[in-house]
Amino acid sequence: MSLLDVRGLSVGIAGKEELLLRDVTLSLQPGEIQGVVGESGSGKTMASLALLGLLPPSVELRGGTAAIGGRTVLDASRRGVTRQVGDLTMVFQNPRGALNPTMKVGHQVRRVLTKVRGKSKGEATTETVALLRRVGIPGAERVAGSYPHQLSGGMCQRVVIAMALAYRPRVLIADEPTTGLDVTVQAQIFDLLRELVEETNCGVLFITHDLGAVAEMCDRVSVLYAGQLMETGTTIETFEQPRHPYTRFLLESLSPQESSRLTSTEEAGVDFSLPGCRFAHRCAHAFERCSDFPQLFQAGPQHLYSCFLGEEEDDVAAQRSQLA
Amino acid sequence: MSSPVVAAASVSRPRGRNAQVLSLLRRYPMASIGVVIMSVYALTAIFGPLFVGDPLSTSPSDALAPPSSEHYFGTDRFGRDVFTRAVIAARLDVVVGIVIALIAAIAGSLIGVVAGYFGGAFDEVVMRVTDVVLAFPGFVLALILVAALGDSIPNVVIAVAIAYTPYFIRLVRARALAEREREYVDAATLAGNGRWQIAFRHVLPNSLTPAYTQAALVAGWAVLDVAGLAFLGIGIQPPTAEWGVMVAEGANDVMTGAWWTALFPGALIVALALAFQLIGDDLQGEKR
Numbered sequence: 182m183s184l185l186d187v188r189g190l191s192v193g194i195a196g197k198e199e200l201l202l203r204d205v206t207l208s209l210q211p212g213e214i215q216g217v218v219g220e221s222g223s224g225k226t227m228a229s230l231a232l233l234g235l236l237p238p239s240v241e242l243r244g245g246t247a248a249i250g251g252r253t254v255l256d257a258s259r260r261g262v263t264r265q266v267g268d269l270t271m272v273f274q275n276p277r278g279a280l281n282p283t284m285k286v287g288h289q290v291r292r293v294l295t296k297v298r299g300k301s302k303g304e305a306t307t308e309t310v311a312l313l314r315r316v317g318i319p320g321a322e323r324v325a326g327s328y329p330h331q332l333s334g335g336m337c338q339r340v341v342i343a344m345a346l347a348y349r350p351r352v353l354i355a356d357e358p359t360t361g362l363d364v365t366v367q368a369q370i371f372d373l374l375r376e377l378v379e380e381t382n383c384g385v386l387f388i389t390h391d392l393g394a395v396a397e398m399c400d401r402v403s404v405l406y407a408g409q410l411m412e413t414g415t416t417i418e419t420f421e422q423p424r425h426p427y428t429r430f431l432l433e434s435l436s437p438q439e440s441s442r443l444t445s446t447e448e449a450g451v452d453f454s455l456p457g458c459r460f461a462h463r464c465a466h467a468f469e470r471c472s473d474f475p476q477l478f479q480a481g482p483q484h485l486y487s488c489f490l491g492e493e494e495d496d497v498a499a500q501r502s503q504l505a
Numbered sequence: 506m507s508s509p510v511v512a513a514a515s516v517s518r519p520r521g522r523n524a525q526v527l528s529l530l531r532r533y534p535m536a537s538i539g540v541v542i543m544s545v546y547a548l549t550a551i552f553g554p555l556f557v558g559d560p561l562s563t564s565p566s567d568a569l570a571p572p573s574s575e576h577y578f579g580t581d582r583f584g585r586d587v588f589t590r591a592v593i594a595a596r597l598d599v600v601v602g603i604v605i606a607l608i609a610a611i612a613g614s615l616i617g618v619v620a621g622y623f624g625g626a627f628d629e630v631v632m633r634v635t636d637v638v639l640a641f642p643g644f645v646l647a648l649i650l651v652a653a654l655g656d657s658i659p660n661v662v663i664a665v666a667i668a669y670t671p672y673f674i675r676l677v678r679a680r681a682l683a684e685r686e687r688e689y690v691d692a693a694t695l696a697g698n699g700r701w702q703i704a705f706r707h708v709l710p711n712s713l714t715p716a717y718t719q720a721a722l723v724a725g726w727a728v729l730d731v732a733g734l735a736f737l738g739i740g741i742q743p744p745t746a747e748w749g750v751m752v753a754e755g756a757n758d759v760m761t762g763a764w765w766t767a768l769f770p771g772a773l774i775v776a777l778a779l780a781f782q783l784i785g786d787d788l789q790g791e792k793r
Contacts, residue, residue, distance in 0.1 A: 235694065271692070
């Protein structure tokens with residue numbers, strides 16, 4: 182059984198037809214790091230906020246369920262399903278913003294230990310320093326007594342990771358945890374995340390638009406576009422044999438020789454109220470069936486994609502093999 | 506562990522005390538002047554009463570004596586020493602100004618953060634009430650309230666504080682509205698904090714910056730208001746040694762040439778209000 186199981190998650194702007202997330206399905210195994218990639222505005226952050234129950238008031242849950250370890254934590258048809266403290270936490274995009282500017286960082290880590298893990302004050306104080314040392318902060322005692330503005334961005338992100346370590350979540354959502362950090366720090370943060378997974382066997386949803394980072398870090402990857410899950414599979418399968426035209430575009434955009442430049446989503450614009458495939462209007466292979474919403478097709482035991490084209494290709498391939 | 510990353514990430518070290526004072530002077534020149542004036546008032550308020558006599562002792566033979574080495578500020582029509590009364594009054598006026606600012610700031614911030622963070626019906630009601638209160642000029646409102654509550658120092662303090670509370674409610678509420686959207690609030694929610702804990706432990710401390718500078722300004726205005734009310738014969742009553750009362754009493758004698766009875770306490774009010782204003786203005790100019 183998977184650790185995190187999200188089915189048919191749909192999220193929309195209150196009072197409007199448009200769906201910001203449409204029928205998103207994700208599953209995460211214990212000890213797995215899963216990349217969630219997509220352009221800005223593809224719904225990566227929205228999906229995590231929905232899971233955490235932190236959607237802004239203007240956005241509402243339209244459908245879907247989520248379960249952690251078999252226990253429902255989110256159900257659009259039943260309001261008030263609550264997650265247990267300790268199930269799920271998030272490493273936010275902006276480390277400075279994720280720390281309270283008027284509270285010493287040590288105190289912030291300590292509060293997680295006392296609130297979530299029920300530690301006594303004394304234990305928590307000792308463990309706070311140990312955690313800060315763990316994440317590679319030199320002079321941990323001194324840093325514990327500092328305010329966030331006295332620390333660099335990299336230091337702040339380490340503190341945030343220390344808070345996640347203190348939390349010991351079953352599922353950790355890391356929302357672009359290394360944006361704005363330089364490469365060396367980035368590598369250290371990746372190592373820390375890996376250590377966290379090895380140590381606690383938690384699952385990590387690693388949200389990013391850095392495909393390089395995904396290749397380096399992730400066991401599996403899910404590709405989102407305009408709130409629609411395009412493709413999901415093991416990183417190797419997905420990157421080497423992408424089944425969805427969008428995934429191919431995304432991968433091609435990495436190679437410098439590629440001449441056909443993909444216009445950005447902002448330039449192209451996305452109509453979130455269209456019933457069909459969200460990518461159809463930009464897809465070179467679009468055909469009449471694309472005005473329907475494509476369900477997930479199976480390409481392998483763990484490899485799913487949301488495109489009618491694959492089916493056609495399979496048909497063509499089948500016909501060819503019959504002819505041969 | 507001596508990689509460049511670690512070096513760049515080290516905590517900033519506190520500088521020497523003198524250097525800190527100098528840089529503060531450079532950053533806040535006006536506030537520094539205000540602080541110097543304030544310190545003179547504070548010292549007078551604390552230690553002044555030890556050096557002067559009874560502010561109420563009259564000496565009819567000395568009535569309306571001009572300033573001299575014996576009576577620095579002269580005497581009033583009852584022969585009371587104006588300097589003695591002015592020094593005694595410092596404690597009352599300074600304390601009243603600061604206490605009013607504190608009450609208004611604390612009450613306003615607490616109401617403001619609840620209104621801003623929780624929103625909803627409470628927010629709606631609070632905003633409409635502040636609209637009503639702000640529709641009155643603060644001085645006039647305080648005047649009405651003291652008239653209703655009765656003349657006493659605590660009533661004056663409460664009345665003026667009520668008149669200024671809406672300023673703090675609005676400032677802190679506006680800031681809380683912005684702060685509640687920040688990520689650390691979400692992080693605190695995930696860490697199992699309740700809504701009230703988030704409102705008071707996380708959002709409130711981060712919403713107070715504008716209230717600090719406002720408090721300095723309000724303290725100055727409050728001194729003016731209290732003295733103004735006393736001048737009108739409302740609130741603090743003669744023969745209490747209070748600058749507004751002294752100005753009111755002395756005003757009658759100015760016509761006969763005894764300018765000192767009203768001028769000195771009046772100047773003291775102005776200088777104190779100015780000091781608060783300088784501090785508040787300079788800090789506000791620095792911006793949140």
